[in-house]
Amino acid sequence: xxxxxxxxxxxxxxxxxxxxxxxxxxxxxxxxxxxxxxxxxxxxxxxxxxxxxxxxxxxxxxxxxxxxxxxxxxxxxxxxxxxxxxxxxxxxxxxxxxxxxxxxxxxxxxxxxxxxxxxxxxxxxx
Numbered sequence: 001x002x003x004x005x006x007x008x009x010x011x012x013x014x015x016x017x018x019x020x021x022x023x024x025x026x027x028x029x030x031x032x033x034x035x036x037x038x039x040x041x042x043x044x045x046x047x048x049x050x051x052x053x054x055x056x057x058x059x060x061x062x063x064x065x066x067x068x069x070x071x072x073x074x075x076x077x078x079x080x081x082x083x084x085x086x087x088x089x090x091x092x093x094x095x096x097x098x099x100x101x102x103x104x105x106x107x108x109x110x111x112x113x114x115x116x117x118x119x120x121x122x123x124x125x126x
Contacts, residue, residue: 006118013040016055023112025057025121027091038091057093059110060126061085063102064092083108085123095119100125 009017019026021024028040043050047082066083081097085108097108107126 012042016040019054019056020119020121023119025059025093025110026054027087027089028052028055029055036089036091038087038093055089057087057089057110061087061093061108061110061123063104063106063108065104066097066102083123095122096122098122098124101105 007017013119015028016026027036027038029036029052030047030049031053033044033047033049033102033105035044035046036055037044044052044126062085063071064084064086068079069082072079081102083097083102085093085095087093098111098113102108102125108123109126111124113122114120
């Protein structure tokens with residue numbers, strides 16, 4: 001069995017993974033103008049502030065687009081549905097959809113899954 005790939009955790013994303021450990025999907029928010037940004041960035045693209053905090057995502061969203069990903073070297077591995085999800089907060093997030101099939105425009109909701117000791121935010125059809 002292959003060793004699972006572990007996410008790289010550093011100063012720039014520790015806050016995100018701390019949220020994941022608490023089953024909270026956190027979005028970076030500019031402290032000056034309130035703009036949400038995903039992926040996180042060191043400076044707000046709207047007002048250029050470097051001050052930020054975080055906001056919890058409510059957990060709902062809509063599938064913008066998706067693909068079925070099959071492992072190129074392990075044909076027996078289960079395929080994964082990888083989706084670009086527009087969260088209800090207005091930012092987009094790439095994740096997997098589990099426990100069902102989706103099409104563009106479908107509603108999904110947040111769930112948490114553990115894969116080889118790594119907890120990840122995933123989505124299920126709503």
